[in-house]
Amino acid sequence: MPLVQSAGGVCWKKRKIIENTPLRISLILAGVIYIALALSSVDVNWVRVQEGMGRGLAFLGSFLQPDFFSRSAEIFEGILESITMTVVATAVGIILSIPVGVGAAGNIAPFPVYFICRSIITVSRTFPEVIIAIFFVAMFGFGALAGMLTLTFATIGFLAKLLADDIEDIDPVQTEAIRSTGAGFFQILTWSVQPQVMPRLIGLSVYRLDINFRESAVIGIVGAGGIGATLNTSIDRYEYDTTAAILIIIIVIVMCAEYASGIIRKRLQ
Amino acid sequence: MLILENLIMKYGSGDLALNGVSLRFDKGEIVALIGPSGAGKSTLIRCVNRLVEPTSGSIDVNGKNIASLKGTELRRARRKIGMIFQEYALVERLTVMENILSGRLGYMGFWKSWFRKFSSGDVAKALNLLERVGLSEHFDKRADALSGGQRQRVGIARALLQEPDLLLVDEPTASLDPKTARQIMRLIKELCSERNLLAVINLHDVGLAKMFSDRIIGLRKGRVVFDDTPDELNDTILTEIYGEEDWSGSADKKKVSAQVREHKHMESMDYALAND
Amino acid sequence: MPLMKRNGAVCWVPRDSKKQLVIWFGWFIGIMLVFLCWQSISAKTMWVFAADAPEQLRLMLMRMFPPKLEYMDKLWKPLWDTLNIATLGTLLGVIIAVPVASAAALNTTPSKRLVRPLAMVILVSSRSVNSLIWAILLVTIVGPGILAGIIAIALRSIGFVGKLLYEAIEEIDKTQVEAVTATGAAPAQVFSYGIVPQIMPAFAGISLYRWDINIRESTILGYVGAGGIGLNLSSSLSILAWSQVSLILIAVLITVVASEWISARVRSRLI
Known part of the structure; x- marks a missing residue:
């Protein structure tokens, strides 16, 4: 009760989010105990940290004077490879995600198809790109092909899920109207569903292009090509000025891509 | 020409939306369906073109039992049944012309419709209808740029471009102001009599029903409780259909404004929810 | 204008021809870009290894099952x-x-x-x-x-x-x-x-x-x-x-x- 009668008159207390007092207290207690346990599991080797601090400062310092040039050939090649992987993976991913997304929309797909498509989406979304990349590298060998396939696979899960949710969200009356003209399934898809979801699909594809580029910087660590390999090598060699240069390039490209995709999405509205 | 026999529609919950409806309709009739919300008006209309599946009973259009059709046959039957919707149900991101031409989808193959290859005959008919409903200059606008009355005119033109044998009309005026509502009803009536079309119109507005129909059918709890000319509709019968109320006031007071679907996407959150 | 006369009959196209041309051009550029990118990936790929992928997958799956539950x-x-x-x-x-x-x-x-x-x-x-x-x-x-x-x-x-x-x-x-x-x-x-x-x-x-x-x-x-x-x-x-x-x-x-x-x-x- 927010109002309490006390000796000096009526008291008011802020309403609690969880009204049930024992439940609230035990939840707070559980939280505190968990955090204490979790913190105690962090064992820190302070000597090691102290040693590393020097390297950390060196790294931060190298951001002030990044070295774009001594490894410029490798950086350029890595970035180019990342971009090619990103472009192909996004394009193929979009094409493949459309049938999966349509199949995963509960309002237009029959149950068996729905179930299969939702399973594909779950598997693709659950595993981080790096794990998927490990497997594609094992199958197809080191290089950009494995990276491209990884990004394609991840794109399918991402786009198909959002497309399916979007289709489930469309105005059913517009679909009903097209159905009542005697249109077949594919005509209903292209004349009623597509116009309704197209702007978001384009927006999400552009957004995914951006994510794929960022991810391409990571999967190189496990041998799937792209700028990630160059980045990893530079860290291994303690060449922090090159690392800083690569990170700055990635940040700038991501910023540009984000800005461009913002403009595209705004124009679609 | 349209014969419904013992039509029953049961929801999954076991509630009866239609409880044995049997009706006969003839060519050229304008029939108003009235009744309180939940009486089954909308369900009845949607059963005729099988947007809703009836549980049992038969629907006979020109000697063909719609209730037993499947796949292509059902689509063939649907294209001869025009439908006009309460909230216009235009595909909002398509142009007026595309919306109207979508009335021909049942008559053409998928690829032709994908590339928008409509025959010149279809285009000429669409243009005629556009002129008839008074929207000639708007043909290249997007549907969501039109006003409510204009949108409903597009909806009417789309249904008529199907060259239907009968017209199903679901609450055509529920989202319109009283003046536009009358204009739309008059337009539907004129177009039907020009083509000698049967129109079954769902109306919640008894005044409009009396004004524009040849025959009124009252539904209550999925049963037909009244079926006669508008003149026979009196306060006792209205009470039987709707329950106790003072019927002397203007009918327009009962007007319910339709909810407009609001597409309010929290864009950024949406994207984030994706995955990041 | 999306409406035009052709051989005396009225034709309708969803977009006028200039706009349509721009759209086709856009598609052309996009497809070319994807194709070029794919070529550069393909050129760097050892296809002899990649062709082996189904066999690798089969072996991998065989070794993965059954999972070692004691672990x-x-x-x-x-x-x-x-x-x-x-x-x-x-x-x-x-x-x-x-x-x-x-x-x-x-x-x-x-x-x-x-x-x-x-x-x-x-x-x-x-x-x-x-x-x-x-x-x-x-x-x-x-x-x-x-x-x-x-x-x-x-x-x-x-x-x-x-x-x-x-x-x-x-x-x-x-x-x-x-x-x-x-x-x-x-x-x-x-x-x-x-x-x-x-x-x-x-x-x-x-x-x-x-x-x-x-x-x-x-x-x-x-x-x-x-x-x-x-x-x-x-x-x-x-x-x-x-x-x-x-x-x-x-x-x-x-x-x-x-x-x-x-x-x-x-x-x-x-x-």
């Missing part, structure tokens, strides 16, 4: 670490993200010309760099272990939570803030009475959502030495113990799906 005994501790990395990392990230977000939002920033751009740079940098890259860097700085993982997750979360949070702050209802200001409240009071109640649901939702993404991300941090189940993945892979790998994958799948379910349930309760 589970050694997975509980890494799973517990993974959970801690994600949770503590999210907490730390959120704590840092709040001031950064309020410095970045147009309507709460102390200075539009100095503080806001700085906050924006922090947010973008944090978002652009994947937690795994942060982890590699941190492992060389603070040494291997879950501390590196926690900081990596926190650094990546700042950008995500901060960006969504500052957008939420910018979208708040101004009149409520004005009303609180009109009572003569001090800026801090305006913040806690006028702004906080409005963004609280969004804030909780964003944080929970990030937590469940972080669970997924923290499963691989161990691959570069930053603690958690990824460490076992990397060591199992290096000794080609595929039946352990498959068990780890199953553990990851269950953990991630469960955390997603929990976060979705709690979020829907909040709204």
Whole structure:
């Protein structure tokens, strides 16, 4: 009760989010105990940290004077490879995600198809790109092909899920109207569903292009090509000025891509 | 020409939306369906073109039992049944012309419709209808740029471009102001009599029903409780259909404004929810 | 004009020919670009190896099944670490993200010309760099272990939570803030009475959502030495113990799906 009668008159207390007092207290207690346990599991080797601090400062310092040039050939090649992987993976991913997304929309797909498509989406979304990349590298060998396939696979899960949710969200009356003209399934898809979801699909594809580029910087660590390999090598060699240069390039490209995709999405509205 | 026999529609919950409806309709009739919300008006209309599946009973259009059709046959039957919707149900991101031409989808193959290859005959008919409903200059606008009355005119033109044998009309005026509502009803009536079309119109507005129909059918709890000319509709019968109320006031007071679907996407959150 | 006369009959096309031409040109450029990119990937690929992929997959799957269930005994501790990395990392990230977000939002920033751009740079940098890259860097700085993982997750979360949070702050209802200001409240009071109640649901939702993404991300941090189940993945892979790998994958799948379910349930309760 927010109002309490006390000796000096009526008291008011802020309403609690969880009204049930024992439940609230035990939840707070559980939280505190968990955090204490979790913190105690962090064992820190302070000597090691102290040693590393020097390297950390060196790294931060190298951001002030990044070295774009001594490894410029490798950086350029890595970035180019990342971009090619990103472009192909996004394009193929979009094409493949459309049938999966349509199949995963509960309002237009029959149950068996729905179930299969939702399973594909779950598997693709659950595993981080790096794990998927490990497997594609094992199958197809080191290089950009494995990276491209990884990004394609991840794109399918991402786009198909959002497309399916979007289709489930469309105005059913517009679909009903097209159905009542005697249109077949594919005509209903292209004349009623597509116009309704197209702007978001384009927006999400552009957004995914951006994510794929960022991810391409990571999967190189496990041998799937792209700028990630160059980045990893530079860290291994303690060449922090090159690392800083690569990170700055990635940040700038991501910023540009984000800005461009913002403009595209705004124009679609 | 349209014969419904013992039509029953049961929801999954076991509630009866239609409880044995049997009706006969003839060519050229304008029939108003009235009744309180939940009486089954909308369900009845949607059963005729099988947007809703009836549980049992038969629907006979020109000697063909719609209730037993499947796949292509059902689509063939649907294209001869025009439908006009309460909230216009235009595909909002398509142009007026595309919306109207979508009335021909049942008559053409998928690829032709994908590339928008409509025959010149279809285009000429669409243009005629556009002129008839008074929207000639708007043909290249997007549907969501039109006003409510204009949108409903597009909806009417789309249904008529199907060259239907009968017209199903679901609450055509529920989202319109009283003046536009009358204009739309008059337009539907004129177009039907020009083509000698049967129109079954769902109306919640008894005044409009009396004004524009040849025959009124009252539904209550999925049963037909009244079926006669508008003149026979009196306060006792209205009470039987709707329950106790003072019927002397203007009918327009009962007007319910339709909810407009609001597409309010929290864009950024949406994207984030994706995955990041 | 989308309407034209051809051989006396009226024709209609959805777009006029000039616009249509531009669209076709756009498609042409796009397809060419994808094709060129594909060619460059293909040129660098050893197709002899790649052709072997189905056989590799078959062998891999054969070695993975059945999963070595006894190995589970050694997975509980890494799973517990993974959970801690994600949770503590999210907490730390959120704590840092709040001031950064309020410095970045147009309507709460102390200075539009100095503080806001700085906050924006922090947010973008944090978002652009994947937690795994942060982890590699941190492992060389603070040494291997879950501390590196926690900081990596926190650094990546700042950008995500901060960006969504500052957008939420910018979208708040101004009149409520004005009303609180009109009572003569001090800026801090305006913040806690006028702004906080409005963004609280969004804030909780964003944080929970990030937590469940972080669970997924923290499963691989161990691959570069930053603690958690990824460490076992990397060591199992290096000794080609595929039946352990498959068990780890199953553990990851269950953990991630469960955390997603929990976060979705709690979020829907909040709204």
